[in-house]
Amino acid sequence: MHVLVTGGAGFIGSHAALRLLDEGHRVTVVDNLVRGHREAATALERLAPDRFRFVECDLLDTDRLAAAAQGCDLAMHFAALAYVGESVDEPLRYYRNNVGGTISLLDALTRASVRRLVFSSTCATYGEPSEEYIPISENCPQHPVNAYGRSKLMCEAVIRDWSLARTRASAPVAFAFLRYFNVAGSDATGRVGEDHRPETHLIPICLEVALGQRPSLTVFGEDWPTPDSTCIRDYVHVEDLISAHVLVAQRLDPDRAEGREFVFNVGTGRGASVREVLDSCRRVTGHAIPAIVGQRRAGDPPRLVGSPEKIRRELGWSAKHVTLDTMVASAWAWRQAHPKGW
Numbered sequence: 341m342h343v344l345v346t347g348g349a350g351f352i353g354s355h356a357a358l359r360l361l362d363e364g365h366r367v368t369v370v371d372n373l374v375r376g377h378r379e380a381a382t383a384l385e386r387l388a389p390d391r392f393r394f395v396e397c398d399l400l401d402t403d404r405l406a407a408a409a410q411g412c413d414l415a416m417h418f419a420a421l422a423y424v425g426e427s428v429d430e431p432l433r434y435y436r437n438n439v440g441g442t443i444s445l446l447d448a449l450t451r452a453s454v455r456r457l458v459f460s461s462t463c464a465t466y467g468e469p470s471e472e473y474i475p476i477s478e479n480c481p482q483h484p485v486n487a488y489g490r491s492k493l494m495c496e497a498v499i500r501d502w503s504l505a506r507t508r509a510s511a512p513v514a515f516a517f518l519r520y521f522n523v524a525g526s527d528a529t530g531r532v533g534e535d536h537r538p539e540t541h542l543i544p545i546c547l548e549v550a551l552g553q554r555p556s557l558t559v560f561g562e563d564w565p566t567p568d569s570t571c572i573r574d575y576v577h578v579e580d581l582i583s584a585h586v587l588v589a590q591r592l593d594p595d596r597a598e599g600r601e602f603v604f605n606v607g608t609g610r611g612a613s614v615r616e617v618l619d620s621c622r623r624v625t626g627h628a629i630p631a632i633v634g635q636r637r638a639g640d641p642p643r644l645v646g647s648p649e650k651i652r653r654e655l656g657w658s659a660k661h662v663t664l665d666t667m668v669a670s671a672w673a674w675r676q677a678h679p680k681g682w
């Protein structure tokens with residue numbers, strides 16, 4: 341199989357490209373490097389020079405994208421801007437990049453006759469569900485509360501409409517929406533890792549404090565209605581997340597009505613509080629990791645945990661890396677080998 345991986349120089353996309361190469365597939369990565377790293381693409385290329393291609397290209401460049409997609413059997417679409425706070429300040433940039441980029445990609449896939457797509461969606465499309473909806477199932481109402489979440493929900497709508505139109509045009513397509521919860525960890529063998537700039541994710545920030553690159557972690561509020569008064573999130577290991585992509589890709593079949601549309605949450609069903617994550621990072625790194633308590637952030641729900649029931653039932657997926665310490669240990673191993681990131 342030849343897979344087009346958009347955003348393959350970023351954190352999750354590089355792990356997907358790695359898995360696909362490990363499984364013997366051909367991979368074309370498309371990335372404009374706005375948040376990704378050329379070094380990640382270079383590392384992937386070194387692993388399989390004859391089966392890997394990197395195309396530095398913006399999603400909005402439909403012609404180049406269509407050329408890159410020629411001969412691909414499937415697209416995994418990770419490329420997006422993905423910072424909640426930034427999306428509130430720069431909503432037009434988010435809609436242009438994420439929604440406009442997805443429209444351009446669908447145009448390119450149509451031109452290149454690529455009929456299968458796995459789309460990186462997010463629990464942010466659910467917004468701030470009340471306790472009655474937790475753990476969150478796929479039919480929880482989607483009411484995103486920021487431009488990032490809304491841009492992803494819009495992408496879902498655009499992809500559905502594309503699919504309907506392609507069916508009407510007798511050239512059906514198949515798609516999957518995977519709505520991720522908090523993705524963490526790194527490739528167990530340390531070949532790729534997590535390096536966001538700026539870094540906003542809790543575990544990498546703790547590791548940067550452990551490495552002495554930041555003075556402390558700021559805990560956003562310690563007055564939440566949770567057992568230890570800090571927010572609770574559902575952490576899923578990036579390798580488990582990629583397994584979900586591989587499993588759902590095998591089910592996509594545009595020529596059968598039942599193979600054309602899949603929607604799954606990818607979470608573990610277990611929540612971990614900010615304090616629990618911090619304790620795990622302290623245990624794994626052996627560093628004190630000082631923490632200070634700051635203000636709550638607007639739009640932070642106290643508890644976001646996904647139900648893994650549907651994906652377990654229909655794809656047989658379950659998380660293999662279930663402890664926080666395993667996730668933190670893999671991330672720590674990569675950061676120790678790459679203290680400045682890529």
Ligand SMILES: NC(=O)c1ccc[n+]([C@@H]2O[C@H](COP(=O)([O-])OP(=O)(O)OC[C@H]3O[C@@H](n4cnc5c(N)ncnc54)[C@H](O)[C@@H]3O)[C@@H](O)[C@H]2O)c1
Nearest residue numbers: 347349350351352371372374375376398399419420520523
């Ligand atoms: N990291 C998480 O916990 C998480 C949770 C839910 C959903 N997601 C989704 O997963 C996907 C990947 O997230 P990530 O953490 O790997 O982010 P990332 O920033 O590391 O990777 C995104 C990649 O997309 C590229 N990109 C962005 N806009 C582009 C454009 N217009 N053209 C070409 N390339 C472009 C960036 O350069 C980057 O390499 C995103 O779609 C994100 O919304 C991530």
